[in-house]
Amino acid sequence: MYQGQGMTPAATGEYPAYPDSSTIDLGSTSAEQRPQAFRAPASARFYKPFHMLLLIYLFFYCSRIMELIPNARIGMILQPVLLIGMIMTQRTTAILRMPLGKVLIAITAWVAICVPFSVWRGGSFTVFLVALQALALVVFMAAFIRTIPDCFRVMWTVGIAMAAVGVLALLVGGGKVSGPGRVQDFRLGLGGQTNTLADANFLCLYIVIGLPFLWFSASTKTGFKKVLLLSLMLPMFAGAARTGSRMGLLALLAGLLLYLIFASVKQRVAVIAAGVALLILALSFLPPRILERFTTYFEARSAASAEAAGSAEARKQLLLRALVLTAEHPFFGVGPGEFIDAEAQEAGEEGHRGMWHYTHNTYAELSSETGITGLVLFVIALFGAYRGLSPIRNKYPDVRVRRAALFTQMAVVITAVGAFFLSIAYGGMVIVVITISATLQAAVANQARQARRQASENAR
DSSP: OOTTTTOOHHHHSSSTTSOOOTTOOTTTSOGGGSOOOOOOOGGGGGGHHHHHHHHHHHHHHHHOGGGGSTTOOHHHHHHHHHHHHHHHTTOTTGGGGSHHHHHHHHHHHHHHHHGGGSSSHHHHHHHHHHHHHHHHHHHHHHHHOOSHHHHHHHHHHHHHHHHHHHHHHHHHOBOOEETTTTEEOSSOBOSOTTSGGGSHHHHHHHHHHHHHHHHHHHHTOOHHHHHHHHHHHHHHHHHHHHTTOHHHHHHHHHHHHHHHHHSOHHHHHHHHHHHHHHHHHHHHHSOHHHHHHHTOSSOOSSHHHHHHHHHHHHHHHHHHHHHHHHHHSTTTOSOTTOHHHHHHHHHHHTTSOOOOSOOSOHHHHHHHHHHHHHHHHHHHHHHHHHHTTHHHHHHOSOHHHHHHHHHHHHHHHHHHHHHTTSOOTTSTHHHHHHHHHHHHHHHHHHHHHHHHHHHHHHHO
């Protein structure tokens, strides 16, 4: 199905005791005939309830639904329970067994180191707490995602969470109020001013990151379940399109390009045909202002296109200002989350008004706020999340695992492109995507070790 399909364990030399499934039709083969994952020892299976609690926590963390409910604190309830579960299952140090886990720890530690050098320590400390909460999620995921089936359930959960976001955005979402005179934005958002997904670009990025995971989940199902999961992609596409986010469009195209490179000819034809159909629907049903925004970058032809062109120009200026601050503070930056204050302060010293916006670029955000070291660590994490899955995508004998690796790589690419247009450095979906890759890599490595151990025992 994908490149590397014909390679057997003997040919790769990496998974010598695991049965080849590259020629198995997963839809028509009984469960008993499919390759089975190695089971954990009976003494460790009681961790499953905590794994399910993790899935619940992950659903709410990704979907941000709790932001729509006043005083909802499900995270504060589940975090202590998951912490207790880590102690009970003796998995408190599981994150240290993942190379990417160590990188994410290093990123959080570096954010903490940069706080004392911030232009406003109080603001940076608040950002550090956000990063620390994201690291806690990484620790929980490392503890309660042990096997490849566990990884599949996590991918399903994230896909369903983003489908829920797409449906909710279409049902109860609307444009946020912003700008002079409190003008109503025509772009789709979800929630009030302080909600994460009220911003159309954030909403779009979250949805398109979820698409590969839901797509993968559909590819492993048959019959009604497959149709249901595929149908959930329609409101996701519709919601993403209604945001009018050019960033989301570019990120989605980058992910689809990666898929087309490794897909079969039949799959390429199907994806291209579906893309043409969705384009026709978009041209038929999207409001003219949204369509115009997608085709506008610097030349304004109407109020909507003027807003789009102005947005692109403002992002360019913000990027230049971030690069200047990076050059002036290359070691520790101006402090986590403090680009706005530092830029405004410097602008005032130069005799003009500050821009009072985030960088709208994660890479520039990190370089200006945490120095070159923070940027390098983040790039290492993204690169490791992508590159570490390539051998699995190309050589792993189980077709489902190869699919999981490819679709996770799609999510990584979408995240990396989206990060160039949004400030998402310290938490949120970028951390979730990197950790999904890390846990899938760890689960595959663990299963390969068990396979070699079993082969060695059988040879005795």
